[in-house]
Every structure is written in structure tokens, then in C-alpha cells.
Amino acid sequence: xxxxxxxxxxxxxxxxxxxxxxxxxxxxxxxxxxxxxxxxxxxxxxxxxxxxxxxxxxxxxxxxxxxxxxxxxxxxxxxxxxxxxxxxxxxxxxxxxxxxxxxxxxxxxxxxxxxxxxxxxxxxxxxxxxxxxxxxxxxxxxxxxxxxxxxxxxxxxxxxxxxxxxxxxxxxxxxxxxxxxxxxxxxxxxxxxxxxxxxxxxxxxxxxxxxxxxxxxxxxxxxxxxxxxxxxxxxxxxxxxxxxxxxxxxxxxxxxxxxxxxxxxxxxxxxxxxxxxxxxxxxxxxxxxxxxxxxxxxxxxxxxxxxxxxxxxxxxxxxxxxxxxxxxxxxxxxxxxxxxxxxxxxxxxxxxxxxxxxxxxxxxxxxxxxxxxxxxxxxxxxxxxxxxxxxxxxxxxxxxxxxxxxxxxxxxxxxxxxxxxxxxxxxxxxxxxxxxxxxxxxxxxxxxxxxxxxxxxxxxxxxxxxxxxxxxxxxxxxxxxxxxxxxxxxxxxxxxxxxxxxxxxxxxxxxxxxxxxxxxxx
Amino acid sequence: xxxxxxxxxxxxxxxxxxxxxxxxxxxxxxxxxxxxxxxxxxxxxxxxxxxxxxxxxxxxxxxxxxxxxxxxxx
Numbered sequence: 001x002x003x004x005x006x007x008x009x010x011x012x013x014x015x016x017x018x019x020x021x022x023x024x025x026x027x028x029x030x031x032x033x034x035x036x037x038x039x040x041x042x043x044x045x046x047x048x049x050x051x052x053x054x055x056x057x058x059x060x061x062x063x064x065x066x067x068x069x070x071x072x073x074x075x076x077x078x079x080x081x082x083x084x085x086x087x088x089x090x091x092x093x094x095x096x097x098x099x100x101x102x103x104x105x106x107x108x109x110x111x112x113x114x115x116x117x118x119x120x121x122x123x124x125x126x127x128x129x130x131x132x133x134x135x136x137x138x139x140x141x142x143x144x145x146x147x148x149x150x151x152x153x154x155x156x157x158x159x160x161x162x163x164x165x166x167x168x169x170x171x172x173x174x175x176x177x178x179x180x181x182x183x184x185x186x187x188x189x190x191x192x193x194x195x196x197x198x199x200x201x202x203x204x205x206x207x208x209x210x211x212x213x214x215x216x217x218x219x220x221x222x223x224x225x226x227x228x229x230x231x232x233x234x235x236x237x238x239x240x241x242x243x244x245x246x247x248x249x250x251x252x253x254x255x256x257x258x259x260x261x262x263x264x265x266x267x268x269x270x271x272x273x274x275x276x277x278x279x280x281x282x283x284x285x286x287x288x289x290x291x292x293x294x295x296x297x298x299x300x301x302x303x304x305x306x307x308x309x310x311x312x313x314x315x316x317x318x319x320x321x322x323x324x325x326x327x328x329x330x331x332x333x334x335x336x337x338x339x340x341x342x343x344x345x346x347x348x349x350x351x352x353x354x355x356x357x358x359x360x361x362x363x364x365x366x367x368x369x370x371x372x373x374x375x376x377x378x379x380x381x382x383x384x385x386x387x388x389x390x391x392x393x394x395x396x397x398x399x400x401x402x403x404x405x406x407x408x409x410x411x412x413x414x415x416x417x418x419x420x421x422x423x424x425x426x427x428x429x430x431x432x433x434x435x436x437x438x439x440x441x442x443x444x445x446x447x448x449x450x451x452x453x454x455x456x457x458x459x460x461x462x463x464x465x466x467x468x469x470x471x472x473x474x475x476x477x478x479x480x481x482x483x484x485x486x487x488x489x490x491x492x493x494x495x496x497x498x499x500x501x502x503x504x505x506x507x508x509x510x511x512x513x514x515x516x517x518x519x520x521x522x
Numbered sequence: 523x524x525x526x527x528x529x530x531x532x533x534x535x536x537x538x539x540x541x542x543x544x545x546x547x548x549x550x551x552x553x554x555x556x557x558x559x560x561x562x563x564x565x566x567x568x569x570x571x572x573x574x575x576x577x578x579x580x581x582x583x584x585x586x587x588x589x590x591x592x593x594x595x596x
Contacts, residue, residue, distance in 0.1 A: 086537035213568050215575040
């Protein structure tokens with residue numbers, strides 16, 4: 001019969017010196033604040049601003065979660081630990097064979113960690129970045145195909161850093177077998193990647209799944225996967241565990257079908273749906289990359305997200321992070337926390353200090369929301385059918401505080417008389433390899449925000465300013481270091497007045513490209 | 523014969539390690555290796571060798587002809 005292999009301590013090649021969790025615990029115990037038993041209480045702060053149409057109990061859970069709340073991601077950080085290298089299914093958009101250090105995409109990591117190393121890394125990061133509130137396990141394989149490593153990591157972290165929220169991301173194949181364990185470890189957020197509920201479509205995405213010691217291919221494999229994903233989702237929501245669903249939008253394969261997926265997961269209790277664009281550059285060596293399967297354009301992605309929005313909350317700010325990402329979304333600090341560096345770091349887990357810092361962050365958020373409401377009130381009464389997109393250069397905190405030339409991404413807001421709504425972000429970092437290297441970087445920026453009417457920046461030089469104007473995008477620097485939404489609404493008000501006065505002829509903009517290349521390290 | 527893992531193909535994902543019914547697979551020098559003395563080609567356990575079935579890279583777990591065919595204990 002099948003004898004399971006003991007996994008503990010089995011794969012540590014190439015890693016630094018092994019630190020036992022006892023040593024880590026000792027260091028923690030010597031520091032103040034560790035006596036507090038946090039359980040799953042976590043930090044709860046005042047304002048309910050930004051709740052949208054989420055039920056209060058769900059909002060309470062997600063409002064400080066950078067991966068779930070679009071607003072929180074400006075203020076709170078998350079980290080992933082790569083303890084789960086093995087996977088039990090094969091996806092045509094995934095290839096774990098190449099790990100380019102200059103890359104940022106799911107499934108890519110630079111180092112694999114043992115649970116003990118992961119626990120130490122979490123403590124090191126949490127004591128350096130006080131706004132780090134969420135720890136996720138997202139691979140690089142499937143966390144539930146590595147259950148011993150995944151749950152050991154959760155166990156160690158819940159003992160040493162009880163205020164940190166735990167989450168995991170899974171393909172769902174093994175999910176029904178682990179729901180009780182997930183509940184036991186107080187994992188309050190689970191993400192399931194569901195790309196189809198129709199096995200015929202699934203067969204085009206998943207060449208095989210490995211389940212119950214068998215390899216299943218084609219429609220049979222996809223049927224098995226979708227059945228287990230949906231059952232796992234139902235079991236989690238029955239137990240009150242929040243579930244987000246990720247879907248990869250693959251034009252011509254599952255793009256239309258995702259509306260049906262949206263309905264299926266909503267009816268089973270998923271609270272948030274994150275439709276992400278396919279990443280398929282040939283140099284990544286994925287099946288889709290090699291067969292020339294294209295990813296969606298910005299407008300195709302937005303149209304699909306919009307068409308699902310009536311059904312449930314859509315997530316728009318996903319950056320498709322590495323499986324070992326650290327820091328605020330869009331600002332990866334994983335290079336600061338390699339195993340080697342973490343082992344040398346002084347780990348001082350300061351629970352009280354963390355909570356004090358987070359309270360300060362809350363004050364800032366409340367101020368930002370108040371500013372937005374104030375400006376929104378001045379829009380009241382303005383009647384116009386015009387909706388348009390604007391891009392914003394920001395370093396975070398909800399402020400227009402990035403120089404145009406330094407921006408690695410732009411946040412995109414949709415403006416209408418109803419206000420400013422965040423609808424996504426556009427990465428514009430320089431392209432590494434893949435044939436884009438010679439292209440004028442300004443042109444790639446313009447292409448990425450080509451559907452926007454204006455771009456808000458803290459500062460911008462004369463040259464790019466002129467190029468933007470000739471491309472039909474208004475560069476706006478007069479709101480430097482002010483709140484994004486307040487400024488965008490103020491600008492929009494002025495724009496509507498100009499349109500009404502006949503000074504500006506309002507017209508639609510074109511489509512925009514979604515960055516396909518690898519992220520160049522800063 | 524036992525199975526072996528082509529080191530240049532191995533992504534070191536560790537999927538095979540947990541599936542081997544004989545605990546014949548361990549990590550060595552950054553990739554995974556099969557101990558031919560322990561490998562039974564999964565005869566008597568499963569229809570297909572588990573390392574082959576779970577390996578995400580095709581043609582990575584292959585028959586090692588340097589060893590005689592494994593005979594299940596009768």
C-alpha cells in the first residue's frame with residue numbers, strides 16, 4: 001500500500017543554516033508583547049469607510065487585507081512564503097522550470113523555504129515592516145499538494161506572530177480533503193483559482209491533474225478538477241471561511257465563459273472574484289507562451305470585469321505577485337529578505353509597536369476618505385453621461401506622489417458624476433528581454449495608459465509632457481501630493497465645465513496594452 | 523530496472539518525493555534522485571510509477587537500464 005513519505009526536513013538543499021523554531025521562539029519571548037494571545041481576533045479598527053456593498057462581517061475581515069481590499073493595499077502589506085514547491089496539476093499558463101530573478105509573476109520564486117525558515121522570515125519581515133498584516137502561502141506549487149509543509153508553517157507562525165492573518169491560495173484539487181485542517185488553523189482567507197466550470201474548456205487549460213495516485217488527462221481531468229474546486233468552495237463557505245476566486249482570462253479559451261464561472265462561484269458563496277489577464281510571453285516557456293496564445297488587452301479585461309460586477313464584487317488591483325513577494329502590492333521587497341539576510345537579522349517581534357503603527361495608518365485612511373467625501377459633495381448636481389479613465393502616478397497612501405518618470409505603474413480610475421472608482425493598474429516597468437528592450441520607454445508608457453484622458457503626477461518633465469499631449473493624454477501636475485480621488489474629482493469637475501463651455505471636445509480614447517514582459521528589478 | 527530522474531530536467535519541485543511508495547526519492551545537490559535499491563517501479567503499488575505520473579516535466583522520470591528489471595516479491 002501507499003506509504004506516505006515523511007516530509008519534514010527533507011528538502012533543504014542550498015538553503016542557509018537551519019534555525020530551529022525553538023530558537024526563534026526564544027528570541028520572540030525575550031521581547032515585549034509576545035505574551036498577548038491574539039487568536040483570530042486580529043486588529044480591528046474604527047472606520048467602515050469603503051465598505052462598498054460587502055456585508056459588515058466580511059468587511060471587518062477584509063478591510064485591512066491588501067490582497068482583498070483595494071483601499072487597504074495602499075496601507076497594508078502582505079508576504080508570501082515559498083514553502084510549497086510541488087504541484088498536483090499542470091496548467092498551460094504555468095512553467096516553473098525557469099526562475100528569472102528579474103521577474104514577477106505567479107509561480108516564480110527565488111528560494112524555497114522550510115517551514116522553520118519561513119517562520120523566521122515572517123518574524124523578520126513583520127519586525128521590519130509594521131504594516132505587514134497578512135501571510136500567504138501561494139506555492140510556487142500548490143499549498144495543498146504540500147500539506148505537511150503548509151500547515152507546519154501556519155502552526156509555527158500562529159504561535160510566534162499571532163496577530164498575522166493567514167491565507168492560502170490553491171488550485172482546489174486537494175481542497176475538500178483539507179477543509180477541516182484549514183478551519184483548525186484559523187486560516188480566514190482562501191483563494192481558489194477557478195478558470196472554468198465546463199470540462200471541455202478545462203481540457204484546453206489543464207493538460208493533466210494528478211489525483212488519487214492517477215494522472216487524469218483531457219476532459220476527464222478537468223471534470224475532476226472543477227467538481228473538487230466547487231465542492232471545496234462550498235465546504236469552506238459553509239464553515240464561514242472567506243473565499244476569493246481567481247480566474248485567468250484567456251482570450252478565445254475562457255473569456256466569455258468566465259461570466260458563467262462568476263455566477264457559479266457566487267452562488268457557492270465566494271465573496272470576491274479576481275479576473276486576471278493571462279501572462280504568456282514566449283520567454284516564460286509556458287504552453288500558452290509557446291503557442292502564441294495572446295493575453296487580453298486592458299479594455300477586454302475591464303469589459304469582462306464590468307460585466308461580472310453586477311453579480312458580485314470584483315477585484316481590480318491584483319498585481320499577480322511572485323509566490324515569494326514581500327511588502328506593499330506593487331512594491332516588492334523580497335530581495336531584502338533572502339534567507340541569508342533573514343538569518344543575520346535581529347528579530348524583535350514588537351506586537352504593541354505594530355498595533356500602534358497600524359492605528360496611525362487607520363487615522364490616515366479616515367482622513368483620506370473624509371477628503372474624498374468632501375470633494376464628492378461638490379460634484380453633486382453635476383449631470384453628465386461622460387465617463388472616462390485617468391491614470392495616477394502614486395507611491396501609495398492614496399496620494400499623487402510619484403514623479404512621472406519614476407512610476408513603475410499607474411493606477412487607473414474611472415471618473416463619472418458618481419465619483420472616482422478604482423478600476424485597475426497598469427505596469428509600465430522597462431521590459432527585460434523579449435525584444436522590447438530597444439523600444440522608447442515613453443512609448444510603452446503611453447501604450448499602457450492609452451485609454452486614459454489624463455495622467456496625474458507629482459512632477460513631470462517638459463519632453464514627456466509634450467509627447468503625452470500629442471498622444472491626447474493631459475498631463476496634470478497641479479495636484480501634487482494631494483489625495484487621489486479628491487483631486488481626480490476636482491479635475492473632472494473642471495473637465496465637465498470645459499466640455500459644457502465648448503472649450504474641450506470630449507471623445508473616446510483607444511485601447512491599452514497590458515504589460516507582458518518581466519518586471520525589471522528596481 | 524529502476525526509475526531515474528534526469529537531473530538537467532528536474533525542476534526540484536518535490537512532487538515525486540511525497541508520492542513514492544518506497545521512500546526512494548530524496549533531494550540531492552539541488553535536484554531529486556531515486557535510490558535504485560529502493561525503487562520497485564511501483565509494481566505491486568500502482569498502475570503507473572508515481573514519479574512519472576506526478577512529474578510536471580515530461581520524460582524526466584525514466585527507466586534506468588543500468589539496473590535489472592525489478593521483480594515483485596511473489
